[in-house]
Amino acid sequence: MSYDFRDKVIAVTGGAGGIGSALCHRFASAGAQCVVVDIDEARAGKVAGELPGGGHLGVGCDLMDWARVEQLFERIGTEYGRLDVLVNNAGMTSTERFDERGIPSIEKEIGLNLVSPLVTTRLAIGLLWASRDPRVISTVSLAGLFPQGETPVYCASKFGLRGAMLSIGLDLREKGILAGSVLPSATDTPMLRREAVEGGNSMQFLEQPQQPSDVVAAVVSMLDKPRLEAYPRPSESWSARLAMLVPNLLPKILPFFRKRGDRGMARYLEDLERRGLARRSGSRWELVHER
Template identity: 35%
Template sequence: MTKALITGAGSGIGAAIARAFDKRGYSLVLVDRDATALDALAATLGAAPEKIICDLASRDNVELLCERLRSDLADLDILVNNAGIIVPGAVADLDQAALDLHLEINLRTPIRLMRAAAPQMIARRNGAMVSTVSLGGIISLKDSAIYSASKFGLRGFICGFHQELAPLGVKVSGVYPAAVDTPMLLHEATHGGSVLNFVDKVMTPEDIAEATLKAIDTGLLEVYSPWSASLTSRFFGSFPWMIRPLLPVMEKLGEQGRRKFLAAKGLSAQ
């Protein structure tokens, strides 16, 4: 039976991925810091998962998880690095703790977990590692600079690691969602996050779960959801100097989208 580990599995995208994997009959190892959320998710699945409570911001906690990947989870077939964090705000307004948290959870921890899982997959010449990155790893915008720095770094690692492991039979992929209807997006919408999240269609967690399955099945280096949003982000990623002159127009469109998003949830825009 295919065994898959998912970080940040307690809610949002991670929970949707877990449900999609459960439908495929995968044996699940669910990782989150919230035991209550994991219990609630487990109750909705067809088969009982293994649950691991782990704070991915703690290097000691992550090292314990890495040790398990090298020992009793050495038979792992799929690793999904889904956990992530964003604290919106101008760089000058964020404290050092916020900076460190972005780099720890969004960049350092996924690299450590992939590095720990790789030797066993290489030995079997089989396996897949997929990371939920973000279009923020393609284009960097104001008030998201630290978040984008962590996601740019993760994208860079995935690109190089993909080249190393592809000849050895191991798939390494990144999934690049646009805005996704999760608690994290709602927090951004109500706490000063970038309105540019709402320029394009807001995706569902199930959309990203489908993209994750596509990455596992195909081994593609990059899977975008939606694909249309990738065209805009990759264009501006190639010509970043164009962002600032066009920002007022983009922000106006994004604010309209933010208001529609909040209205659909019965909330008023601030």
């Protein structure tokens, strides 16, 4: 059965980003009332104002500030009286290598990617119970299945979030709330573009990056058919899970793929240049400001 979005109240964290704004537009176009949550209040308000239909809300919220998160749900309660779907979509990564990272940056990435979705979900429980069909969906990553040597902190956060969401999905199902995750691979968003120009993990570019619309389709499929996990590219998930059957072979396997990933990253940067999103600056690349 197709999920009925009409008059549903859906909150999306990271709602002003590439995936988040695409989710909000898809939900609103089907009749939902969206709460666009983003650390950048102006961008959240802009996205909310551009959504079709009415009754949308843009809220600036630092998801690492628990008092602010509580205030967020108090405001949603005042405006709508319930929350039908919570989409934990906010996240971050860094191209700094592990042996060069500062401790605060490690704490920040783990906090935003892992701890904040758990706290946000916990604080939303009361409003979710006020819904007749409450749902929680978190954007995890294939990095929650497969290790990436260049981004161990990101992997740690996503491995943890995947396990937590599986457990939460089992626990809350008995209490009337359906929870699950989508696990996309590299997606063409400002975050990935920044990684590419800064020389991030080339293993993400073995295949052409997927589009935010692919992640949106996976989220909608989870609403249509609730389950614990969904993958925008199922073939990639099977490859990752197969490789993890023999993790001790990874040091021997990965070098065969790295050159392919390097070529894929070079093609992606050239594509960004053609689209006017990046440019060469000497021997380096830099992003072009997106209006």
